[in-house]
Amino acid sequence: MTEQERRRRRREMERRMRARQTMRGKEKQRGGLFAFRLYVTAVLAGGFLLISFFQTETSEMVCAKVRQVIAYQISAEELDVWKNRAETFFKGAGESLPVFEEKETQETEKRVYQPDAEASP
Missing domain, CATH: 1.20.5 (Single alpha-helices involved in coiled-coils or other helix-helix interfaces)
Incomplete structure (x- = not known):
């Protein structure tokens, strides 16, 4: 070579x-x-998922916004199918998630905040 x-x-x-x-x-x-x-x-x-476990106004707002964004991308029928699958899975496991439960809004009951007379000077 x-x-x-x-x-x-x-x-x-x-x-x-x-x-x-x-x-x-x-x-x-x-x-x-x-x-x-x-x-x-x-x-x-x-x-x-972690936010959805807490029932506060902020978490409800965030979950509603996420649902709205997902709804723009996924049809309502397909979302219902996934919701039903998740519900049956968690029912089979013996657990429930508050996110999937429908809430009845009670707008007639309003909270009235009053100052504590004992704590004030």
Whole structure:
């Protein structure tokens, strides 16, 4: 084997190695983006689930807004199907979530806040 052949083979091998490294780098980038999206989705879903457990005005507002955004993207029929699936799953597990229960709004009962006479100077 002459010196020129050795150089040519060495250059070919270097090109192949560079091509492999660039392909490996692209694969890692794709997986990283998917993992990041999955992480963000899990954090947001967990946060909304945690918020929905507390029955406050703020949590009701947030849940209503999330439902409204989801309703723009998913048809009402498909949302009802998912709701029914979740209800049957949690009924089978023996647990219930307050998010799926319909509330009767009692607007006639209003709270009246009065200052505490004993605590005031």
